[in-house]
Amino acid sequence: MPASDLAAALRDYRGEELRIMEVCGTHTAAIFRHGIKNMISPSLRLISGPGCPVCVTPAAYIDRAVELALEEGVTLATFGDMIKVPGSRLSLSEAKGEGADVLLMYSLREVLEQAQAHPARQYVVAAVGFETTAPVYALALEQIQRAGLRNVRFLTALRRVIPVLHYVCRTDSGIGAFLAPGHVSAVIGADAFRPLARRYGRPFVVGGFSGTEILRALYALMRMAQNGTADVLNAYPSAVRAEGNPRALACVEKYFTPGAAAWRGMGEIADSGYYLREEYREYDAGSLPAAAAAENEPDGCQCGEVILGRITPPECPLFRRACTPMHARGPCMVSAEGACGIWYRYAV
Amino acid sequence: MKITMAHGSGGQETRELVTEVFRRRLGNEHLDRMEDAAALPRLDYPLAMTTDTFVVTPPEFPGGDIGKLAVCGTVNDLWMSGARPLYLSAGFVLREGLEIGLLERVAGSMAQAARAAGVQIVAGDTKVIENSGDDAGGIFINTAGIGCRQWALTPGAADARAGDAVILSGPLGNHHAAILSRRLGIENNIMSDCADLGPPAEALLAGGVRVRAMRDVTRGGLATVLNEMAAAAGLRIEAEESAIPVDADVERFCALLGLDPLYMANEGKFICLVADADAERALELLRAFPLGAQAARIGRTEALPAPDEKLPGAEPPVILRTALGGRRILDSLYGEGLPRIC
Numbered sequence: 001m002p003a004s005d006l007a008a009a010l011r012d013y014r015g016e017e018l019r020i021m022e023v024c025g026t027h028t029a030a031i032f033r034h035g036i037k038n039m040i041s042p043s044l045r046l047i048s049g050p051g052c053p054v055c056v057t058p059a060a061y062i063d064r065a066v067e068l069a070l071e072e073g074v075t076l077a078t079f080g081d082m083i084k085v086p087g088s089r090l091s092l093s094e095a096k097g098e099g100a101d102v103l104l105m106y107s108l109r110e111v112l113e114q115a116q117a118h119p120a121r122q123y124v125v126a127a128v129g130f131e132t133t134a135p136v137y138a139l140a141l142e143q144i145q146r147a148g149l150r151n152v153r154f155l156t157a158l159r160r161v162i163p164v165l166h167y168v169c170r171t172d173s174g175i176g177a178f179l180a181p182g183h184v185s186a187v188i189g190a191d192a193f194r195p196l197a198r199r200y201g202r203p204f205v206v207g208g209f210s211g212t213e214i215l216r217a218l219y220a221l222m223r224m225a226q227n228g229t230a231d232v233l234n235a236y237p238s239a240v241r242a243e244g245n246p247r248a249l250a251c252v253e254k255y256f257t258p259g260a261a262a263w264r265g266m267g268e269i270a271d272s273g274y275y276l277r278e279e280y281r282e283y284d285a286g287s288l289p290a291a292a293a294a295e296n297e298p299d300g301c302q303c304g305e306v307i308l309g310r311i312t313p314p315e316c317p318l319f320r321r322a323c324t325p326m327h328a329r330g331p332c333m334v335s336a337e338g339a340c341g342i343w344y345r346y347a348v
Numbered sequence: 349m350k351i352t353m354a355h356g357s358g359g360q361e362t363r364e365l366v367t368e369v370f371r372r373r374l375g376n377e378h379l380d381r382m383e384d385a386a387a388l389p390r391l392d393y394p395l396a397m398t399t400d401t402f403v404v405t406p407p408e409f410p411g412g413d414i415g416k417l418a419v420c421g422t423v424n425d426l427w428m429s430g431a432r433p434l435y436l437s438a439g440f441v442l443r444e445g446l447e448i449g450l451l452e453r454v455a456g457s458m459a460q461a462a463r464a465a466g467v468q469i470v471a472g473d474t475k476v477i478e479n480s481g482d483d484a485g486g487i488f489i490n491t492a493g494i495g496c497r498q499w500a501l502t503p504g505a506a507d508a509r510a511g512d513a514v515i516l517s518g519p520l521g522n523h524h525a526a527i528l529s530r531r532l533g534i535e536n537n538i539m540s541d542c543a544d545l546g547p548p549a550e551a552l553l554a555g556g557v558r559v560r561a562m563r564d565v566t567r568g569g570l571a572t573v574l575n576e577m578a579a580a581a582g583l584r585i586e587a588e589e590s591a592i593p594v595d596a597d598v599e600r601f602c603a604l605l606g607l608d609p610l611y612m613a614n615e616g617k618f619i620c621l622v623a624d625a626d627a628e629r630a631l632e633l634l635r636a637f638p639l640g641a642q643a644a645r646i647g648r649t650e651a652l653p654a655p656d657e658k659l660p661g662a663e664p665p666v667i668l669r670t671a672l673g674g675r676r677i678l679d680s681l682y683g684e685g686l687p688r689i690c
Contacts, residue, residue, distance in 0.1 A: 007673060026606075033608075035674015106532055211672035325682045346676040348667065 006215040010222065013041035018225050019174050020044060020218065021309055023161065024181030025052030025337025026209060032346035034211040036218075044222065047173070047309030048339035050164050051181050053129045054081045055307060055331045055338045056263045057157045061128075062087030064288055065155055068124050069100035076155075077103040077111045078126040085331045092126075108140040115152045124285045127156045132183040134158050134274055135248040138255045141283060153285035158274035160258060162192055167269050169200040173309045177221040179214075180206045182236045187252075189244025190234040201230040208236040255280055262288075264331065265304010301330035306339050313343040320344065351446040356476025369452055370472060373459040378435075378470035386470035388435060393496035396431035398422060401490040407450065410526050411540030414489055415454035417615060419461035419469075420544050421566070422493040427549040428562040428618060430503045431495030436462065437471040443486030444479035454487065465544045467493070499553045505580035505621075508560040513627035514585060514647040517548060517618050517640050519593040520570055524612035525601045538597055541639070543616030548640045551633045558623035559630075565619055569611040571666070572680040573619055578649075578665035581621070587647035587678060590671040611681045621649060 022028055028048040031037060037046060050056050066087050069076035076092065083093045083104065096102045105111055108125065115123045127137045137154060144152050161184050168175060180193050185206045193204040203224035207217030217235045224233065234240055252274065261273025276284045301323075302316040313319050313332070323329040325341050332338035354361040371379065378386045400421045407414040419436065426433040438458065442451065462469055522541040529536055545564060552559050561581065565573050570592070578585045594602075594609045602609050616639055622630045627645055634640035652665065668678040 003672060032676060033670070034672045035668075035670040035676040036672065037674070039672070039674045211670070215672070345679045345682075348664075348675050348677055 001216070001219070003212040003215055006212070006219045007039050010040040010044060010215065010218055013044055013222055015043060015226060017043050017045060018176045018222065019047050019309065020177045020179060020221055021047045021049040021168065021173075021175045022179040023049040023051040023165065024179075024184065025055070025335065025339075026183065027179055027181065027207065027214065028052070028339055028342050029337050030209045030211075030214060032342045034214065035346075035348070036211065036214060038348060040218065044218070047175060048306065048342070049309065050168065050263065050266070050307045051130065051161065051184070052332070052335050052337040052339075053133070053157070053159060054085055054335035055303060056159060056266075057082075057085070057128055057331065058262050058264050059086070059088050060262075060288055061155075061157045062091065063089065064286065065092060065124075065126050066090050066095045066100065068155065068285060069095050069102050070098065071122075073120070074122045074124060075101045075103050075114070076124050076126060077105045079128070080104050081335050081337070082126055082128060084328065084334045086328060086334075108136060111152065112140065112143055112147070112149065115149050116147065119151055121151060123152045125152065125154050127154045127158060130159050130161055130181070130184050131187045131252070134252045134256060135187065138251040141255050141280065142251070144283070153283050154276065154287070155285040156275060156287040157261075158256065159261060159263075160272050160274060161188070162196065163269055163272035164263065164266075165193075165196055167266060167272075168308065169196060169202070171308065175202070175309060177202055177225045178204045179217050179221060180204045180232070182206060182208050182239060185234075185236065185240045185244070187245050187248050189242055190232055190240050191242045192244065193232045197230050197232050203229050204232045206232070206234045206236050206240050208239065263307075265302075265307055299329075303330035303332040303340070306332050313340040316340070349448040351442045351444055351448060351451070351476055353444055353476055353478065355442070356474060362474065365474065366472070369448065369455050370474075373452075373455045374438075374462070374469045374472070376468045376470070378468060379472065386435070388470065391434070391496050393498045394502075396426055396429045396495050396497055397492065398425040398429075399490065399492035400425060401488065403488050404527065406527075406530050407454065407487050409530050409540055410538070411523075412542035412615070413454055413457050414487060415456070415458035416461045417542050418489040418491045419458050419465060419467070420542055420615065422491040423465045423467060424545045424564045424618070426493050426495035427546050428503075428564050429497070430499060430501055430553060430559075430562070431497045432550070433465060433467045433493050433495040433546070435470045436467050436491050436493045438469050439473045439490040440475070441488040442474065442476050444476060446485040446487055450485070451487065454489075461544065465546055501553055501559055503559050503561045503620075505561045505577050508577070508581035508583055508621045508649055510583060510649055510651040511624050512560055512621045512649045513624050513630075513645050514574070514587065514649065515620050515622060515627065515630055515634070516565070516570065516592065516644055516646045517545075517620075517634055518616075518642045519595045519598065520565070520614060520617065521594060521598040521602065521607075521609035521612035523615040524569075524607075525598045528605070529601065534601075536597060536601060538595075538601060541614055541616035543639050545616065545618055545639075548634050548637045549618070551636070552620065552622075552630060555629070555633045557626045557630045557633065560621040560623070562618055562620045565614045565617040567613050568681045569609070569613060570619070571610045571678050574666045574678065575680040577619065577621070581649065582652065583649040583665070584652050585647055585649055585666045587666065587668050589668055591644050591646045593642040593644055610678065624648070
């Protein structure tokens with residue numbers, strides 16, 4: 001079906017309101033970049049989900065990263081998205097202004113090269129992300145072990161998508177269908193969503209990121225919801241297999257083990273995080289126990305409600321007023337994949 | 349041979365560096381006098397002046413180096429304001445440990461770029477700073493330039509009107525992608541688009557096209573430049589995504605790293621607003637040059653709608669009609685253009 005026909009079918013939807021959650025922040029960004037939101041029927045409501053790693057990371061994690069970055073002899077390495085996220089006192093970018101050594105990395109390779117060149121310096125990697133990013137850290141650990149590096153540690157806030165989707169399905173968010181994350185699915189496989197689909201009676205479609213791929217996935221979700229199909233469809237077969245990427249999964253499981261983790265606005269969710277295994281704890285930089293991480297949210301910030309789809313960003317009283325991309329109060333406004341920042345930048 | 353603190357002392361080493369590296373390559377009747385200031389002849393037109401500082405890493409990249417960039421960048425800024433560039437100054441800040449061979453190559457490419465652009469470098473300065481930690485070497489260049497506005501047209505955003513055509517001179521993102529590829533060790537054939545925009549700009553200025561405004565599309569990319577133009581003109585710009593040219597290899601590179609070509613830096617592209625009736629003529633003139641071969645009409649200006657009471661803040665001035673058929677805001681760049689993390 002060509003894109004124009006898919007768009008027409010989605011525009012002409014006249015059924016009862018269907019709330020579709022796009023789980024992944026990259027999908028949210030792509031939906032807005034293509035202007036899809038105002039191409040489809042208002043009865044198809046797209047809700048941004050908890051799949052932006054920066055957005056769900058609690059403020060207490062930022063605080064810990066800032067504390068480490070300010071330590072003498074420590075370099076804190078992070079991907080760019082984290083740098084402006086407010087902690088309870090400072091963001092990493094503000095800490096940099098106070099003398100912290102923060103390395104904006106494009107890849108882990110840079111960190112490993114620097115650590116090798118400066119053995120007296122300690123490097124802490126802010127390891128944030130979902131199953132997509134976890135293999136990157138696992139591979140780095142493999143290299144660190146092989147090279148015998150003693151000066152690289154990880155401050156982890158790694159998240160697993162299936163446990164949080166169980167949480168979303170159990171709450172009152174009223175989500176009727178799920179656009180499953182394309183990149184995460186490439187690792188964990190499309191089949192990983194089947195138990196969710198069956199148990200909660202909702203359709204899941206794994207989608208790609210081009211405009212046409214997203215329209216195709218939304219069209220499939222609309223049809224499956226209309227027909228009451230509670231199953232998984234892989235609409236991104238060029239990148240995603242039913243069983244995922246077993247090599248990547250094995251690598252992750254070698255170094256990491258599931259455990260309870262705190263999510264901004266949602267609190268602690270069992271098994272929703274990855275932690276370094278006991279035998280690799282020497283590489284851990286004091287990643288917070290989940291319970292301690294659940295506090296210290298910025299005043300009045302409703303990112304938690306946004307992440308769960310209970311409110312849209314413009315419904316937050318801070319949106320565009322006290323909270324803008326230049327002066328963000330919450331993480332959803334900071335991140336390139338956060339719903340608030342995306343609404344601010346793109347929504348007409 | 350490397351740069352030492354002595355090269356910035358003002359003494360014999362400085363003189364030797366200036367003579368051997370700079371004068372040998374950049375010398376001309378004004379620079380060679382070696383006075384405190386260059387004495388220049390009277391000019392018969394209104395003048396334009398600009399300055400820009402260049403800090404690119406790595407200093408040499410596919411398609412150019414920091415020297416070519418420092419000449420073309422300032423020359424282009426003059427052309428964009430409707431002035432023919434005549435004279436440049438060049439200030440160098442060098443970090444201890446810089447290879448003199450690299451400096452020679454950079455000075456050589458400045459000389460070449462200046463000759464091609466018809467400008468003279470008439471004043472210069474060199475300072476050396478201490479090597480702090482990892483950043484041994486390092487070269488930073490400031491150039492300032494003077495040009496004359498010798499045409500009847502003196503483009504500026506204030507002259508734009510609703511209904512003007514928005515024309516882009518060529519494909520986006522090549523410079524940014526080339527630099528980033530080098531930094532990340534990614535092998536590809538992407539070259540910087542670093543170029544003198546003089547010939548196509550002159551063709552427009554002299555070609556009877558009603559050029560309202562021109563801007564080179566550098567840092568912040570097309571999205572940022574369109575926003576700045578719209579704000580300065582007090583107009584809204586509607587751009588058409590499918591009309592914006594991007595080379596296939598740049599597009600693949602962006603997809604890989606999660607970058608958006610609309611926010612990527614260029615060093616040899618410009619946007620011009622021209623009267624709608626002159627748009628085809630402007631495209632014809634631009635397409636006669638290799639760097640304008642893919643010139644395209646990418647949008648039009650419109651009157652700003654009345655402000656919306658419900659939403660605080662100004663109305664967004666740039667709207668993009670997406671290739672898929674949707675509409676969205678095209679905002680300026682925030683922060684840095686960074687690869688995705690998940």
